[in-house]
Amino acid sequence: MRTPALSSPHQQRLLGAAMLWLLGGGALLLSTLVPAHTDLLGWTPAFWLLGAPLVVLLALEPALPRQLLVLCRPRRRGAHGVAWH
Secondary structure: OOOOOOOOHHHHHHHHHHHHHHHHHHHHHHOOOOOOOEOOOEOHHHHHHHHHHHHHHHHHOOOHHHHHHHHHOOOOOOOOOOOOO
C-alpha cells in the first residue's frame, strides 16, 4: 500500500515538525525531565507534549491511523493447498 504524496512542501514541513514535536515530547516525558502531571498545571504538560502533536498529525494526515493498523496487523496466509478431510 502506497501512501499518497502530500500536496505541498509546506504540508510536508508541518508533518515533519509535528512528528519531531511528538518524538521530542515523548522523550521528555519518558526521561521524566518534564513530569506528565503537576499540581500547578495538571495534565497540561502531557497534552502539549503528546496530545497536541497527535492532533496536528491527524489533521494533516487523517488516514494515518488506518495505515499504521495495516502495517501492524499480521498478514493472513491463504489456505492454499490445505485439504480438509
